[in-house]
Every structure is written in structure tokens, then in C-alpha cells.
Amino acid sequence: MRTPDGTGRRPGSHFGRRLTLCAAAFGAVAGCSPQSPRPLVSLPVAAQAWAPALAATHEPLSAALAAIADSGTESAWHRRCDDVFRDYLATLSRNGPFSRPELFPSGDDVLAYLVDAHVAWTLALARSSDLGGAGVAELRDAPISLDGRTTSLRALAGEIAWRAPWEPRLALFLNPGWRGGPPLPSSALEGRAIDWQLTLQAERCGKAVGFWTLDTTRKQLSVSPYTELMWGLPATQPARARRLLDVVPPPQRLLDAVLTTCGTALQRCTVVLAPMDFGRLFMPEKTNGEQRYAHGSGNRRS
Numbered sequence: 001m002r003t004p005d006g007t008g009r010r011p012g013s014h015f016g017r018r019l020t021l022c023a024a025a026f027g028a029v030a031g032c033s034p035q036s037p038r039p040l041v042s043l044p045v046a047a048q049a050w051a052p053a054l055a056a057t058h059e060p061l062s063a064a065l066a067a068i069a070d071s072g073t074e075s076a077w078h079r080r081c082d083d084v085f086r087d088y089l090a091t092l093s094r095n096g097p098f099s100r101p102e103l104f105p106s107g108d109d110v111l112a113y114l115v116d117a118h119v120a121w122t123l124a125l126a127r128s129s130d131l132g133g134a135g136v137a138e139l140r141d142a143p144i145s146l147d148g149r150t151t152s153l154r155a156l157a158g159e160i161a162w163r164a165p166w167e168p169r170l171a172l173f174l175n176p177g178w179r180g181g182p183p184l185p186s187s188a189l190e191g192r193a194i195d196w197q198l199t200l201q202a203e204r205c206g207k208a209v210g211f212w213t214l215d216t217t218r219k220q221l222s223v224s225p226y227t228e229l230m231w232g233l234p235a236t237q238p239a240r241a242r243r244l245l246d247v248v249p250p251p252q253r254l255l256d257a258v259l260t261t262c263g264t265a266l267q268r269c270t271v272v273l274a275p276m277d278f279g280r281l282f283m284p285e286k287t288n289g290e291q292r293y294a295h296g297s298g299n300r301r302s
Contacts, residue, residue, distance in 0.1 A: 061120050066187070
């Protein structure tokens with residue numbers, strides 16, 4: 001992964017242009033959200049030097065994530081929006097780095113494709129009426145189609161870890177649907193913007209309620225149990241938590257308090273895993289015969 005400098009990297013791909021057509025259709029649909037329409041691609045504001053990194057390849061996913069961010073639930077999607085997202089999934093199912101390696105000029109482009117596919121299929125499985133009563137364990141192991149093959153969210157996460165064992169922040173994009181897990185990313189991942197998008201997601205997760213908690217009286221530092229799924233970190237505490245403070249930093253005031261209370265190596269504190277809500281992020285409900293989605297309930301770990 002490297003900062004894009006406009007050299008040695010192809011500015012786009014036929015695959016990206018094909019998905020752009022889907023995105024244009026998504027934007028053309030009126031009333032996809034009961035709120036006023038947002039810009040189609042909800043990418044963070046970037047300096048002009050970063051402009052080449054914002055290749056338009058996964059706009060339908062970015063638009064879906066923006067719609068969910070607006071309303072907090074998947075009910076922001078209307079049926080016609082679903083059709084466009086279904087076309088996007090179909091494109092992912094038929095095309096990718098295995099069948100069309102020439103369209104993915106770097107390892108970062110492949111990683112972005114796989115991560116975006118995981119996010120997209122996580123949303124699709126959450127919306128499946130056939131899996132309405134399933135727990136996250138069933139969703140993780142449900143068969144999905146990707147790049148001409150059959151895989152699963154669990155296998156896809158394993159493949160991403162195998163391809164980038166040095167980059168634990170990628171795991172923060174791979175919440176398979178736990179309500180207490182990392183938040184959905186703000187937009188689709190792009191190969192040539194991957195460094196700063198990883199940084200952005202790590203900052204969002206570090207600021208999320210419950211990811212980091214410090215009890216100064218008991219000298220106890222709590223961290224999200226989701227971090228147990230992150231790779232490329234020391235195996236034992238407190239070294240693991242100390243590395244996590246750099247990888248997924250908490251707000252500065254909390255970080256200062258942790259280092260003051262616990263010491264620079266966390267040698268004065270006990271590190272524990274915080275409680276986490278393992279219920280489904282979205283649960284289907286039926287209203288007037290139509291399938292809709294709301295925040296789920298339950299805390300069964302799966």
C-alpha cells in the first residue's frame with residue numbers, strides 16, 4: 001500500500017467504468033431516500049493531490065452506505081434502489097481479479113475489491129428474506145457468489161487476512177453484521193486511496209462508544225472483543241492493547257489518560273475485553289406485506 005502520486009498506476013479500468021453505469025442508474029432513481037438526496041459518492045474530502053485516487057468503481061456501494069448513514073437503518077433503500085444494488089452484486093459475481101486480472105493493476109486494487117465485496121454481501125445477506133431469522137454465524141457461512149466462484153463472508157475475510165497479514169486495520173471493514181462491531185465504512189474502499197481510507201475507518205472505530213474504556217480507579221483498560229479478530233498484532237496482553245492504541249487510536253484525551261494511568265507500555269493496568277452486543281445489526285420486519293429492516297435484538301454470539 002502506498003500513497004498515490006500519479007505515477008505507475010492506471011487511472012481506471014473497464015471494470016470501474018462498467019460499475020459507473022450502475023452508479024449513474026442509482027443516482028437517477030428518484031425517491032431512494034425519504035430525505036433530500038445526498039451526493040452519489042460519499043467519500044471523505046481530499047486534497048487536490050489525492051484526486052487521482054478517487055477512481056469511480058464502486059459508487060452503488062458508496063451510495064447505499066450513504067443512505068444507511070442518513071437514516072440509521074436499511075429502510076432508506078426503496079425497491080428500485082435495490083434493483084441497482086442487485087445489478088452491482090451481479091457484476092461482482094461475474095467479474096474480479098481472478099477472472100479479469102488485467103483490470104486490477106496492483107495488490108491494493110485486489111484488496112479493495114475483496115473488502116468492498118465483503119461489505120456489499122454483508123448488506124445483501126442482512127436483507128435476504130430467506131435468512132431473516134438467521135444469526136450472524138449463519139450469515140458468515142452462507143454461500144455467496146464472487147468472481148465466478150462460490151465463497152462465504154468467513155472465507156472472504158480469511159483471504160483478505162492472508163493477502164495482507166501486515167495490515168490489521170482491514171479487519172475493521174469486515175464486520176459480518178454484529179450490532180456491537182465496527183461501524184459500516186463511510187464509503188467503498190478504493191485501491192489507490194486505501195491508505196487514508198484505512199486511517200479514516202480506524203479513527204472512526206477508535207472513537208466509537210465502547211471500543212476503548214478506561215477505569216482509572218481500578219486501573220483497568222477495556223477494549224472491544226472484536227479486536228480478537230484482528231490479525232498482525234502481538235498475541236498477548238498488554239502488548240496487544242499497546243499496539244492497538246497506535247492502530248485504532250482512541251480520542252486524544254482518552255489516549256493521554258491511558259498513558260498517564262497505565263504507563264507507556266500499559267504495565268500499570270490490567271487489559272480486559274469489554275462487553276459487546278453480538279445481535280444482528282439489521283433484522284427484517286414486515287410492514288404492510290413489504291420486507292423492511294430495523295435494528296435487531298439479541299446478544300447471541302455467532
